[in-house]
Every structure is written in C-alpha cells, then in structure tokens.
Amino acid sequence: MNFSEAVKLAMDAHNMSKADLARATKYSYQYISDLLVGKRRWHEVVINKVCEALGIKIEIIFEVGEGESGEQSSSL
Secondary structure, X not given: OOHHHHHHHHHHHXXXXXXHHHHHHOOOHHHHHHHHHOOOOXXXXXXXXXXXXXXXXXXXXXXXXXXXXXXXXXXX
C-alpha cells in the first residue's frame, strides 16, 4: 500500500472528504486531489500536516537478522 492509498483509507474511516482534508491542512482542494491521484509528489511537510489532520502516524520498521547463510538481512 502506498501513502496515498493509506490516506484515502484514513479519510474514509474519518468520513473526511478531500475538501475537509484541504481545509484541515490549509492546502487547496486541487493540491490535495493531485497528491491523492499521484499528479504531485508527497513531501515531508505535507505528509506531517496530513497525518496530523487524520490522526495517523507513519512508522518505519527496520529489522536486521541473520539469514540462513549467517549473513545479515534487512527489510523495510
């Protein structure tokens, strides 16, 4: 799942429209719409405002373990 899909799910869970999210973040409706359909790229400031408006957070889980051959492996 990409970030736009996660935002759409959170919007649905909060019964929030694109217009509601635009008002909550102080971005234009068109800008929010463009982000959600992939016409614009997400950047840190926008991500933080959207997460705050939706009450969600982003977690990156990085695990390091030993593989079968004794080598370290990682996954995100």
